Amino acid sequence: MMNIILIVLFAYLFFSMIRVAIGPSVWDRLSGLNLVTTKIILVIVIFASINETTYLLDFAMIYALSGFIGTIFITLFLSNRNRRKLEEFKEDAETEQENE
Amino acid sequence: MLEYISFAIMGLGLIFMFFGIVGIMQPNKDFYYRLLVTCKIDTVGIITFFIGLAVRHGISFFTGKIVLILIIMLILNPLVTHMVARSAYRGGYVSKDELEKRKLR
C-alpha cells in the first residue's frame, strides 16, 4: 500500500518537473519548484515511515527549512530587476507589455 | 482498523494533490489562475496526508516530529506562494484578461 503511494508521489513529482521545464514565464517555473520541494518532502516522510526510522525525518525538516530561501531570493531579485528596468524605461513600459 | 483509516486519509490527500496537478497542467489558463488553484490545494493535501501518517503511527516520537514538520510546512508553503505571486505582480506580469481590458481602454 505504501509502495503505491510512493509511485503516485513520484508521478506527481514528474508532472511538477514538466511544469518547471515548459512553463512560459519564470514565475510558472518557480511555482513548479515549490511543488517539487513539497513532493520530495512527502517522499522522504513516506520512506521514513516504511523503514520506521525517525532520523530520516531530519532530512524532511532541512529540506523544508532551506528549500524556501532560494525561491524567495529568486523572486526578490526578479521583482527588483524588473522594477529597475521600469524606472529606466518608464514611458515604454506599458507598450512593451501590450506587445507581449 | 487504524491502518485502513490512515490509508483512507492519505488517499484523500493524494486526491487533493491530484486536483492540484490537474490545475497546474492547464495550458490555456493564466499564471495567477494556476498559482491560486495549485498551491492552496497542495497545502490542503499536505495537511491531510500528514494527519493520515499521524493516525498510522499513533502517539509516538515519530508523530511528534511529523507534527513539527507539518507546522513548518504550514508556515512556509503559503509564504513561498505569496512571494511568487507578489513578485509576478510587482515585476509587471499581466494576465490575459487584464491585457484585454487595457486594450479596450
Added chain:
Amino acid sequence: MNIPITEIALSLWVVCAVLIVFTKKMYRIIITFGVFSLIGALSYLFLGSPDVAMAEAAVSAFVTIFFIVCIERYYKFGMGLEDEQAEEKVKFSAKSVGRILAPTGFCVGLFWLAMQHLPMDDAVTVLRDQYLARFMYDVGGMNAVASIVLGYRVYDTLFEALLLVVSVVAVAHVSWYDKAEMIDRRHSEIKNSGVARFTMRVVCPIIIIFGAYIIANGHLTAGGGFQGGLAIATFFICRYLVYDINDLPIAKVMRMEKLVFVNITILPVLAVFTGVTYFATYILPLTSDVYLVAMNILIGFKVACGFFVLFYRFVAIERW
C-alpha cells in the same frame, strides 16, 4: 512488492541534467538546478549516504543565491525578462549531437573497461572491515562517518576548514566595500510585506534551534558540524531579509572565524595525534564523545561564521 525507488530517483536526476544542458536562459538554468540538487540529495539518501544528502540539501540554497548574484552582476541590463521569456529553438545538427555523444561514449567505455578489471578480492574490503569494527573504540561515537572524518581523516577536515578560511579571506579582499557607499535598497521590498515579515520572525528561532540540534547530535545520527553550520547560516539570511544590516559586526566575525580555525587545528593535535582518545575510551567511555562533540561544535561555529561573512560580503553590502 518492492519498487525500485533508487532507479526512479536516478532517472529523474538524469532528466534534470539533460534539461540543464539543453537550456540557454540563465534563470531557467538556475530554477532547474534547484530541482536537480533536490533530487540529487534524494538519490544520495536512497543510495545510503545520509550525511552527503544533508550537506547537499543545505548547500543548495546557498548555491542558488550565489548563482543569482553572479548573473545579476554580469548581465546587468543586457538580458531582461523579455529575453528570458522568449522562445528558444534547439537545433539538432550532426555536429552538436556528436559533441554531446562523444564524451558520453568515452566515459561509458572507460567505465566498462574499469568494470572489467575491477579487483574483487578480499584485499579491498579489509580496511573497511577494520574501520567498521574499530571506530567505536578508536574514536568513539555511533556515526561511523563522523568518527572517520574527525578521527582517522583529521588531515582532510583541517584542509577543508583551511579552504573555507581562504575563500572567505579572498572574498573580503576582492570586494570593494566602503562604509560610505553602503546603500541597501534591494531587500527593502520584502519589508513592505507584512506576511513575509511575520513569517520570517516565526521561522528564525526554529532554524537556529534545528541547526544547534544537528551540530550537537552529529556524532549519533547523520549530520555534523558542516550541515548544522549551514543551517545556522540560513538563519542569518532570514535575518538579512527582515531586519536592517547597518549594525552588523562583520570584521569581528571574520576575526572570530580565524580564531576558531586555530582552535580546530589545536584540538586534534592535542587529542588525536597524541593518542588521548584511543586510551581514553578504555578508561572513561565518555571522553571520546566529548572530543567529537567539541570538534562538531567548533566546526559548526566556524562554518556559520564563514558563510555569514561570505553572504554579507557577496550579496548584501556589495555594490552592483
